Amino acid sequence: MATSGCFRLLSRAAPSSSWRLLAAPLRTSTGWSSAVRLGPCRPFHAAAGLSSEEKVTVHFINRDGDKLTAKGKVGDSLLDVVIDNNLDIDGFGACEGTLACSTCHLIFEDHIFEKLDAITDEEMDMLDLAYGLTERSRLGCQICLKKYMNNMTVRVPEAVADARQSIDMSNNS
């Protein structure tokens, strides 16, 4: 967890309240700041220590089928997990966890979905506008990690644009 620890140090060093840099950032060590965090789990990002207790592992199946695995603390939202671990999911969390968009839409496994906290009308309202809505859809910013979620797999739904072969020219010219 050296990398993630490094991020947390950087985060705390940066006082800016603009905590989101890019919806799907690259793996670089520029100054992330997570001073302000919205969402249902914690009104602001707790400046907790680096202890690894209460960590939950989550697997994300990205739109291209790639599996991204990351850890978060109990109480973190899935949006926190994506941001804190710099997971490369295009356009994820555009409204920064304020229930004003549906870009953090995730699809859950049956046995996990059944145990999730009840959904609010406001979350349902935003999910109504999500792409690829399923019976097991929720917004990542509204789901907070609990111990029983350890090793769960969530799927990023395909957007219309992703039905096509995705091209990434990051590593070539």
Add this chain to the structure above:
Amino acid sequence: MSRIGGILGCASLSALRVLLPKGPRAGIKRLLSTAEFRPRICIVGSGPAGFYTAQHLLKHHKLTQVDIYEKLPVPFGLVRFGVAPDHPEVKNVINTFTQTARSDRCSFSGNVTVGRDVTVEELQKAYHAVVLSYGAEDNRTLGIPGEDLEGVYTARAFVGWYNGLPENRDLKPDLNSETAVILGHGNVALDVARILLSPLEVLRKTDITEESFSALASSKVKRVCLIGRRGPLQVAFTIKELREMINLPGVRPLLDPADFRDLGDAIKDIPRPKKRLTELMTKTALEEPSEEVGGRWASASKEWRLKFLRSPLEVLPTIDGKRARAIQLAVTRLEGAGDAVKAVPTGEVEELRSGLVFSSIGYKSLPIDPAVPFDSKRGVIPNNSGRVLGAPGLYCSGWVKRGPTGVIITTMNDSFDTAQSVLEDLQSGALELSGAKEGFDLVSHILRSRGVHPVSFLDWEKIDAVEVARGKLSGKPREKIVDQEEMLELIGH
């Protein structure tokens, strides 16, 4: 690397690293040759479509240079000038756009009107690809007598006015009518209704302009009637905005039970979003509210209602013939089924007294330049996944690509889709990269020769800082500068 500020800026470092392992000499040679063929792409318009297109291109092609041109001195289009001031959450996307603009491979040039200061043809000479993301700058008109009377406004101008759009700063709407009529059942109509009815203590803390706030503070509007030609199943607004209206403090919703009583069967098989939306309207119309809510509604001093099956015929003038006095409506009934359902006049005519009428029947894109194909009937640039038909090297995204509908995620996906087309064409060779293009160097030369002074992103950040500082004095996120000249003076133009 002059700056390591932006994530995207650092990306070119990793691209460089890929080139280096072959040994310094080979590396430098390859670097030079790739620099020569660096794809240069420009984007016309800096609203969400422009910025999401730029973001996707920069992220997925580590050599490309993206230059964004904007008509106004300030960026972000409808995120700044369209999103309602009491919806600051949606404006969080600006944080991501700002990171994109700060990238070393991205530039922003405001105060440049493409089609006037520089032509699309000239942009095509300077860039390998040109993406048109300039949105929908006009609105559909009612085409009825009395539309030009005082007291009749387009929702678009009203939204521009309270959001500080320079061209609407002198609108000065007359808010002395107790009843306001809004023609249209979309989210913009609900935005206008909400701004007219919201408690002042809510609006005071938003980035609504000072002038519009004081005008609203002395507004006499108590009742807002939103009129649609068709029925409850054809409304275009979304559920979040409807719920907000229903829960608006100090305001009572009035939905006619007769409009909803017989919907029962019709909503069984419709898709979830429309079903939940219709159920919320039906519940509000037919069910007894809880004691608390009922009490709140009973004591409310303002109200709004949805009126269905009415088509505007004429705005009637006051005796002096100058101002709106009332609106004449044709009662309609529905014919046909599904999305094709049409409102047909029954012959019955009604009159509704109101000195304040807003038309909110949709935005409309305009052609930008004779060199660009345009479908004036649909109000879009004809395209296939963002590739402008019959015009290689030209692309479009956002409202000018698919029409003026949808929420932020719609425009995001749509812009990613266009960027994907550009990337595909770069990879397949459909986009001719053999000749180096001069990009901004050429364009800035052209602009200089015409006496046009572009506003850079750094310039915008100066304007931004002044707005935020002014807002702070009155407990607002910002006080928008509404005078274009003042903006330019601030940055020494």
